[in-house]
Every structure is written in C-alpha cells, then in structure tokens.
Amino acid sequence: GENVEQHPSTLSVQEGDSAVIKCTYSDSASNYFPWYKQELGKRPQLIIDIRSNVGEKKDQRIAVTLNKTAKHFSLHITETQPEDSAVYFCAATVSGSARQLTFGSGTQLTVLP
Amino acid sequence: DAGVTQSPTHLIKTRGQQVTLRCSPKSGHDTVSWYQQALGQGPQFIFQYYEEEERQRGNFPDRFSGHQFPNYSSELNVNALLLGDSALYLCASSIQTGANNSPLHFGNGTRLTVT
Numbered sequence: 001g002e003n004v005e006q007h008p009s010t011l012s013v014q015e016g017d018s019a020v021i022k023c024t025y026s027d028s029a030s031n032y033f034p035w036y037k038q039e040l041g042k043r044p045q046l047i048i049d050i051r052s053n054v055g056e057k058k059d060q061r062i063a064v065t066l067n068k069t070a071k072h073f074s075l076h077i078t079e080t081q082p083e084d085s086a087v088y089f090c091a092a093t094v095s096g097s098a099r100q101l102t103f104g105s106g107t108q109l110t111v112l113p
Numbered sequence: 114d115a116g117v118t119q120s121p122t123h124l125i126k127t128r129g130q131q132v133t134l135r136c137s138p139k140s141g142h143d144t145v146s147w148y149q150q151a152l153g154q155g156p157q158f159i160f161q162y163y164e165e166e167e168r169q170r171g172n173f174p175d176r177f178s179g180h181q182f183p184n185y186s187s188e189l190n191v192n193a194l195l196l197g198d199s200a201l202y203l204c205a206s207s208i209q210t211g212a213n214n215s216p217l218h219f220g221n222g223t224r225l226t227v228t
C-alpha cells in the first residue's frame with residue numbers, strides 16, 4: 001500500500017518568511033495530492049490540492065509542487081502570518097480508489113511574530 | 114449550507130464496551146469516509162461508504178464496522194473497545210463523480226477515550 005513520509009515534523013519561521021514542507025510517497029500510481037491544515041481542536045481543512053498531470057499549483061500565498069519522477073511533493077507558504085500556525089498534513093491517493101487518503105505524520109508550523 | 118456534522122463530540126468508554134459514532138455529510142454529498150486520528154498522528158483511513166455499501170477498507174480489524182443510511186448519514190461502530198482505540202474519529206464526506214471523488218470535507222470529529 002501507499003506510504004507517505006512528511007518532513008519536518010516541526011517548523012518555526014519568523015512572520016513574513018517562507019515555509020516549505022516536503023512529502024514523499026511510495027506508490028507510483030498515486031495521482032492526487034491534497035494538503036490539509038488542522039488548527040488545535042479543529043477539523044482538517046483542505047487548503048490546496050494537485051493532480052499528477054500538473055507540476056505546480058498556486059493559490060495566493062500557498063503553492064504546491066509535484067515531482068512525479070522523484071515521487072515527492074511540497075507545500076510552500078510565502079509571507080507567513082501568525083494565523084498560519086497549525087499542523088499541516090500532506091496526503092496521497094490513487095483516484096478511483098474512492099479517495100482512500102494516506103496521510104503523512106504532520107508538520108507543526110509555528111509563525112513567530 | 115451545513116457542513117459535516119458528527120456526534121457526540123466527546124465520549125468516554127470502558128475497555129470491552131461498544132460505541133457508536135454518527136455522521137451527517139455535507140449537503141449534496143453522497144459518500145462518507147471514516148478516519149482514526151491518534152494524538153500527534155495523521156488520520157488513518159478506516160473505511161468508506163457509498164450507496165449504503167462499504168466500498169473500501171483500510172487496515173482495521175472487524176471490530177470496526179459501519180453503516181450508511183438512505184439519507185447518506187453514517188455510523189461507525191467499534192466493539193470490544195481497547196485502550197488503543199482512544200483517538201479522534203473523523204468523518205469526511207464527498208461526492209462520487211465517476212472515478213474521481215470530489216475533495217474530502219471533514220467534520221470536527223468525536224474524541225473517544227477508552228479507560
């Protein structure tokens with residue numbers, strides 16, 4: 001089955017700096033990669049996703065890049081703000097497998113004011 | 114537009130007991146997935162229901178079972194509770210659109226504590 005590894009487990013940045021979180025996956029058939037943000041005591045919320053036919057996707061301060069050959073994908077957050085502080089999870093799945101997401105272990109991002 | 118709702122929010126059970134968790138999907142969604150999230154870990158897929166049938170199942174024992182009702186709501190049942198079943202149980206809904214489901218929308222979860 002799919003295995004997703006996520007690094008780093010914790011990340012502290014100064015407000016205004018950029019943050020990068022990296023994930024690798026094992027199943028070359030995986031073709032859908034969402035990122036979720038989970039604030040303490042709250043639900044995971046989808047912040048951006050990418051399909052394998054696209055190499056990069058941006059949404060305002062958030063971008064995701066995908067390297068299918070190397071089987072890794074990354075989340076980039078620019079101009080970080082204190083409200084970006086949360087746990088971020090990457091995930092992978094093969095579309096058609098009923099969205100059986102395999103999640104990474106999470107990254108605790110802290111944005112220092 | 115109501116999102117995914119789960120009940121109860123918190124639950125305390127004793128080892129060996131049985132528990133039922135409930136989920137109502139987001140309006141317009143027809144597919145419900147259940148995930149277990151242990152403290153400090155990412156969610157782990159338990160199973161998914163569509164058209165009142167279990168469609169996919171993760172690596173969980175038969176003690177974990179579920180049901181989907183005609184109104185798309187769902188229940189997760191866990192029998193013979195173990196201490197290790199203590200976790201946040203998340204329900205997620207989506208729309209089945211051919212081979213590609215829509216993105217998952219999660220509920221706030223049920224925090225289960227087994228003592």
